[in-house]
Amino acid sequence: MSTARADRIGLLVLPGLAYLGLIYALPLFLLLLKSFRDATGALSVAEFVQIFGDPLQRSIIARTLRVAFLVTLLALVIAWPTAIVMRSARGGWLSLFLVAIILPMSLGVVVKAFAWSILFRSNGFINQSLMTMNLIDAPIRLLFTETALVIGAANVFLPFMVLPIYAVLQQQDPNLPDAAATLGAGPYQRFFKVIVPLAMPGVVAGCAFVFSMAVSMYVIPSLIIGERQQTVAMQIARSFLFLRNEQLGSSLSTILLLIAVSVVLGSSWLAARLGARQ
């Protein structure tokens, strides 16, 4: 194929690029710009100074980060053994795992958050089961707690942690642990020196994805934890939809955006470094 043809074919990216540039990148850029201006239009960081100087806003940002961190941690801890088992599973077992991951993933967050708000009720399934097993005497309060939020969110985002780890484990040579064993490596050494380092790119990708979704989730906290314990995303929605305080909303959006972008950039830098080492 001639270079001239290849150049012309390159032009095919233009409609999509123009679309995303206009409807996606430009609005985000304008939002950033707006959050760095005050009411008169002059360049200013006053809104950010005010947000970080306000103990309430600081505690909301801290809660948002803490919850996102715990969700990521919980998802990672339970995704890891699942991915290990899926790698060696075959036939019906593998199908079972895949269905359990793909089916919830293709359902809306509203459906799942609603289900968790039923499950966590004081007369709900979890309390009933715990009482039947004699683990508790009276119903415990689950709904409107941070614990419930972390469990519910980890459930919703879990597929996005399992899949990237499963993908890298699948690409590994299944004989590697055995080879390490032949060379005298014990189970701990095989796990920490062979399996874990090779799976790191998947772990990094999964953590980045889950963290960036958990830090900005809105539907799950508003159904599970309610208005009493706000997160940054809930604050943004409130300031636009109810309070009509767009300056606050824009600035909080910028903070959330910066967190998400730094997670994405940080993780791809880390993934590139890990890739280069292998």
Place this chain on the structure above:
Amino acid sequence: MTGTDRFFRALCWVMALGVVVFLLLPLVITVLVSFSSSQVYTLPPPEWSFRWYEALTRRAGLMDALMLSLNLALLSTAASLILGTAAAIGVARGQFRGRAALATFAVSPLMMPGLVLGVAMLQFFREIGLRDAYWSLLLAHVVITLPFVMRTLLAAMGSFDFALVDAARTLGMSYPRAVLRVLIPNLAPAYLTGGLFAFLASMDNYPISIFLTDAFNRTLPIRMLQYMEESPDPSIAAISTGLILLATVALAVAARTVGLNRLIQG
């Protein structure tokens, strides 16, 4: 295999099966509750009944919301497939700098906080004088669906042999015709997976849509959340069960045609 190995393997299996239960629990509970005669979500239900399905007919605006969501999902997925096919061919076959960066940019909306995108679009549409809620939603939903399509198409075209398209051209087909008759049929699994996940993402979107709706244009997730706040009875579980059924059928068809394992590679 040593005793420690066996112990760890057993432990992993127990945890993995626990994860299967954990993942499916919300769906199972939703379906059970929807067939309960009780108002208060007790399990097992005192009696089975269809009363919450009958109650759906009395839910104001439910049908309109469903039709709007289907309309947006179909049109935005179709637009994304067209834009995405062109862009992915351009990235795969073009010879210009920054193709990797462009691919990252096209997939990046997936990683952005949805709420922030919604806020940004709300202000932008207002700025340019676009006040029509339906068009705002449609424009936004193309941004929601395009990354899903781009992700699968870029991966598929990376390993597609474009000599086939060139051969079709040598035999006298025009380029668009060669794409339609040779490229797309060959990449059918990618189109199915990308299209399916794009469609579902549009159907389910809440955080972007909430900023762009008005009283006449409420999508299904927005209506559902509104019902939950106003009168949270099990008829919401009945709607959810319908959506679970839809997703199950879609996945069964996709699993039949492309296989479960291909579905997760998108």
